[in-house]
Amino acid sequence: MASSMASASASASASASVVPSDRATQELARNLVRARRERLSGTLVVVGDPGGTFYLVNGAIVAVESPGAPTVETLLVRSGRVGKDEWAAAYRAGATVGRIGAELIDRTLVGAAELQLMCLMAALDGALSVGMGRMDECILEPGGGGHHLVAPQGIEADWLFQEASRRVKALTSLRVPLSPFRDRMALTPTGAASANGSTAGERREILLHVNGRRSSRDIAFLLGRGLYAVTVELTRMLSDGLVEVVPSPAAVPLGEPAGAADRVSNAHAPHRLSGVSGLPRRQRGMSGIHDVLPLRPVTDRR
Secondary structure (H helix, E strand, O other), X not given: OHHHXXXXXXXXXXXXXXXXXXXXXXXXXXXXXXXXXXXXXXXXEEEXXXXXXXXXXXXXXXXXXXXXXXXHHHHHHOOOOOOHHHHHHHHHHHHOOOOXXXXXXXXXXXXXXXXXXXXXXXXXXXXXXXXXXXXXXXXXXXXXXXOOOOOOOOEOHHHHHHHHHHHHHHXXXXXXXXXXXXXXXXXXXXXXXXXXXXXXXHHHHHHHOOXXXXXXXXXXXXXXXXXXXXXXXXXXXXXXXXXXXXXXXXXXXXOOOOOHXXXXXXXXXXXXXXXXXXXXXXXXXXXXXXXXXXXXXXXXXO
């Protein structure tokens, strides 16, 4: 799937001059090219497991959502960045006119640049989730319903596919690959001791949510953190002997994102990732927000 997404990125950049190896990915790239050329507004639905939806305004991507990745709302509310009551008030005030993002900014709950960044992170995780799953077909629906919270400056399709492809490759090339959807994690004795006091910060937060029934995706929803960031950190902890993969007797269909954090045991992808190259060493900014901070707004990119 990583190679298919890379091909799709080239296709979107060069008007399908490169043909992706996967039919569904080729269809996705072709529809994004068409949407940009014809400046279409609507949705591009990727049917699959977990699948996802690309939201378009005048040909530009403004949001990407997948049942396999946290939404902007989850990232803001579950992390505690925005209170539940504050979010509910902004949602009520902005939902009818589609200006929830503006409401959040007007109420000084988030800054404009921060909102753009959070939308980028959620869209990237959504695209990553689509790329790591099964893609059956793509359906372009011009004029479909818009998204309630969009990236204020849009999201560049070429960058989105290239970065999602890079992350898929990073996860699938690990010596001990970890599926964000299928693999449930349990604490080892060393991990339990670390969770009880010898480890602090975000790593300890993840360890405290490892209970033998949750996957990376489940924990990402619970903490309001990015899917990629949590998966990478759990992979490191797996290598460090803090967690272990719990054998799963069978795959279970992936659930919907609404209420996913309260139903964390139903999230599984249809396949296990594979890879044989060596485990990469930790690099600054690899696991979190710094992956997208240097980006320039779409309006500034030529």
